[in-house]
Amino acid sequence: MSTFTFETAPKIICEQGGAARLGEIAKGLGISRLFLVTDAGLIKAGLIDGALASLRSAGVDVTVFSDVLADPPELSVQAAVDAARAAAVDGVVGLGGGSSLDTAKLVALLARTPQALPEIYGIGLARGPRLPLIQVPTTAGTGSEVTPISILTTPSHEKKGVVSPLLYPDVALLDGRLTLGLPPAITAMTGVDAMVHAIEAFSTRLKKNPLSDALALKALQLLYTNLPAAVNDGRDADVREAMLLGSLFAGMAFANAPVAAVHALAYPLGGHYGLPHGLTNSLVLLPVLEFNLAAAEGLYAELGRAILPELASANDSTASRAFVAAIRARVAAMPYAQNLREAGVKESDLPMLAEDAMKVQRLLVNNPRDVTYADALALYQAAY
């Protein structure tokens, strides 16, 4: 028998064009003075116009905060929190990629119950309560709309997480139309991030459970199958919705069965070089899969059989190798840098990056195989 706990957001709405109902949804949560957290790219792409019109016609007073920065630095989150307090808002919407959603979570938390950010890094240290929170993802994606995690960049260039069940939103709203214009490179990077969430949740060492497994398998099927079409023909609404669902399922999975060495090695690349989160995962993914292969053979074989029907009767050794080869081919077709050198990383920085990766024990403990400093360095060298 399995003993496990599974948590997710209490309400998930998936609806093409659903952003046009945001006003009604906010009203349903008793919100009348709303703080909308987004970034300048989304304003420029015209993606918040429909949401704003809906909120205003429902009589909701809206303050727009569009200064979210990628891999949110602590200071930019603090600025958002201060602006929300000054506007005396009673609810928060995050509308954007993971950076906007992660910022919105902390605004909802800290606008209501002030705590210093450094006090709440780690697991379960936030006091709450928080303001009502609606999350609307526009990348597929981080799955942040259904995770209890917010990832920030500290002044010393470390990526640190706040983990608390208070960070689950009241409502996650998936509107595939918002992702139709996502450019190919961002589609590719964020889609690979979501695939990594599914792979790492399925092979995580400590909290793997039947629900996270079912979600991770379905997520990987959706993401692996639809990613090429999403990158090559972004205007297909069904493909975009499949990617958002894949990202959601992967998020639900890794919220309960946490990610591991791929993310632990990716974080220092984001922290020191400002490379996009999905790209950093992609750059270290294949070396980590090869490194884990012997320890995770049975699990990688199951993942292989989930995405490649021809492996149905293959043994674990064959199916796990075919899985790694299939992921390698998917990643190789993506329109972005394929190794650390191309991404502009200095070879002389690899020891420093490996030292930083070793600090991410929160995630390394979940890896199917132990990772030492020497392993981390060898993995970065393999990714170079």
Ligand SMILES: NC(=O)c1ccc[n+]([C@@H]2O[C@H](COP(=O)([O-])OP(=O)(O)OC[C@H]3O[C@@H](n4cnc5c(N)ncnc54)[C@H](O)[C@@H]3O)[C@@H](O)[C@H]2O)c1
């Ligand atoms: N909380 C979690 O569980 C979790 C999980 C994984 C990653 N993250 C974090 O999320 C962040 C990365 O998020 P992301 O990869 O979604 O990227 P992002 O939020 O940083 O956005 C990347 C870029 O895409 C643009 N963009 C977003 N949606 C668009 C759309 N529909 N059309 C056109 N442009 C659009 C944005 O303007 C921005 O320039 C990182 O900080 C990462 O650490 C959090």
Ligand SMILES: [Fe+2]
């Ligand atoms: Fe991620």
